[in-house]
Amino acid sequence: MLIEVIDDAARRHGDRPAVSDRQTTLTYRELIRSSAVWADTLAGLLPGGDRGRIGIRAGNGVAYVVAYLAALRCGAVPFLIDRVSGVQETAAIREDCGLDLLVHDSPAPGWGTPRGELGTLTVTGAPSAGRAALDPQTEVCRFTSGSTGRPHCIEFRGQAVHRAAVNWATGTGLDADDSIACFASLSNGLAFNTSLLSAFLVGARLHLPNGLPSGSAVGRAVAACAATRLVGFPALYDSLVRRPVTDGSFGRLRMAISSAAPLDPGTKHRFVEATGVPLRNYFGAAEAGPLTFATDPLTDLGLGGPLPGVLLRAGTRANPGPVEVRSESMGTRYLNAPGLLESRMTDDGYYRTGDRGYLADGSLFLSGRSHRVINVGGRKIDATEVVEALRAAAGVRDAVVLQVLDRHGVPALAAVLAADDSLDPSGPRRFLADRLAPYKIPSLVRVVPEIPRGSAGKPAMAALEGLFAVDRTDG
Structure with a gap:
């Protein structure tokens, strides 16, 4: 149904500009024509049999959007892969999901000889032997992010993708006068749900x-695009507040949106103070779509109330509890992990997000992640609590807390701090000693200029763990 919805929108909006990057601008009419041409190319490269499966791993741009629509138009299922996925991760996705083709803008080792081109994109691939069947109504597949293991492939029905877009546009007041500058990767829910189909619908x-x-x-x-909305990960806003905003670039901007990782309150304050533009850190889940929105971020200190089509339940301010959600934009299942998504559902159809929090005055407040609980020596430690304390220490710009093995092979609490190399790690540890229990103070600390993160803004845990490898091997 998705391509029909998009074609209907294109007929209504005709010669209005639909999508642009630094080199190209396409109207709605031109977008549909271009995707039809590319759909013919893809159809000729797909093997016969069941529905084709096309991975898209590319940077944001007009070509990405045209390739996505072309995959839908030729009857295939697009699998939206994070561009920063490495060789092994991409190979695991191909194996787990049985992809036929990969559309990409960077090398794809192990995929064989390129079989065609779509503008600036390359099409490579060979059919996989044996693969799990897709749900008959699946139209798009996306992947969970932030894990060091094999990504879980979430199947979405066309109706779920459509409702996510409709409910976001309705709940946030998106209309035809809006121009969205989107810096978040289209493979991530932040961009996919707030900036792709929702923009085209209106x-x-x-x-x-x-x-x-x-x-x-x-x-x-x-x-350049006279943006009224800005969409990006927290790191974008951290970058913005490091320079004075005095050139008038943000004159038409009415709203800035962040998600996927915690937004530093100081960054939010400085951005709003410099631009006068409200900065909203909405709440969503890869498996359930966009969930909350603060209509008035000046008075709503939380993550906002439920968007249309969303039901939330959580704990109270005095007793935070698991955050559970029902939405019209829920994923169907994990293609490569049968039964896992279903196991995270309650008997009455709510998805367990893994977050803990509470509802107050109609707004959602998060207090931590249940899976961020670290067990060291039998002591349970909420990593979120320690991170928030470290970020308040002098000289610390950002922090990640994790569990590693020390040089004796014993689990230890560790921290990676983003700070100048002159920072003495003992300073933040002394700062914590006055605020947290002794077992919550990291015994291993590394200082780096910036926390390594993936395209979704989440910490690159494998890289962070590697910083402590010396402690595991040093006799």
């Missing part, structure tokens, strides 16, 4: 800047 313009989101680059992109 006739808005979607602008997809390329390159690193430095403060100056963001300003130029916002000005």
